[in-house]
Amino acid sequence: MEVIITPAPAIGGLVVDQIGALLDRKPTAVLGLATGSSPLVAYEELAARVNDGRLSLARARGFTLDEYVGLPEGHPCSYRSVIDHELVSRVDFAPGAVMGPDGTAPDLEAACVQYEHEISTAGGVDLQILGIGTDGHIAFNEPGSSLASRTRVKTLTDQTRRDNARFFDGDVDAVPRHCLTQGLGTIMDARHVVLVATGRGKAAAVRQLVEGAVSALWPATILQHHPHVTVVIDEPAAAQL
Numbered sequence: 001m002e003v004i005i006t007p008a009p010a011i012g013g014l015v016v017d018q019i020g021a022l023l024d025r026k027p028t029a030v031l032g033l034a035t036g037s038s039p040l041v042a043y044e045e046l047a048a049r050v051n052d053g054r055l056s057l058a059r060a061r062g063f064t065l066d067e068y069v070g071l072p073e074g075h076p077c078s079y080r081s082v083i084d085h086e087l088v089s090r091v092d093f094a095p096g097a098v099m100g101p102d103g104t105a106p107d108l109e110a111a112c113v114q115y116e117h118e119i120s121t122a123g124g125v126d127l128q129i130l131g132i133g134t135d136g137h138i139a140f141n142e143p144g145s146s147l148a149s150r151t152r153v154k155t156l157t158d159q160t161r162r163d164n165a166r167f168f169d170g171d172v173d174a175v176p177r178h179c180l181t182q183g184l185g186t187i188m189d190a191r192h193v194v195l196v197a198t199g200r201g202k203a204a205a206v207r208q209l210v211e212g213a214v215s216a217l218w219p220a221t222i223l224q225h226h227p228h229v230t231v232v233i234d235e236p237a238a239a240q241l
């Protein structure tokens, strides 16, 4: 695990340098796309480099990590809408090149199996961008998640619902109780994982991620077993290392 501690304004550039190097050698790369606020600096930089012609995602594909259950299509807080707004609409992905788990499917279990199938049919994820929750979750793999899990339905913890209420006008009751999420085993199949964390609120989770024992109680710690992880954090997030 490589840990890069850098001033926050440099984070977007560092992440996109990794994406650019991948696209240079593999223009058809498959990117794993996280939502949440942490990756936004990277998406802004990615959009800037696509728009000035330094990078192209025209032949690349993307898979998002997770989705709330039950938000209607087009709901501004659905992760599908968020990734469309923050990234897809601002770069040159081909139509349909970015997929996500379907939180509106009548058969959610089948949607999870289908999503795993789509990722593997695409050849797997080359570079997975990740954030981390304050309780050490990645995607929506909350504490206690099986370290070998695959895409499935999960119940969100009260902590995560409170953390994410800010996207729902501060109304925790509006945050769905369930989600579909790639599993820890799914994420571990990505060939390179780039995790971004900023701010003091993430310091405890970052300490566990980097220095803690591997445990389902801190799901991100499974990344210690991954052969190629880059952790990009600012000083406050690194405060407990």
Ligand code: GLP
Pocket: 034, 035, 036, 037, 038, 039, 065, 066, 130, 131, 132, 133, 134, 137, 138, 139, 140, 160, 164
């Ligand atoms: C959500 C997402 C995660 C994300 C986490 C942290 O729970 N499912 O993928 O990493 O929030 O989000 P943020 O980067 O906004 O702190």
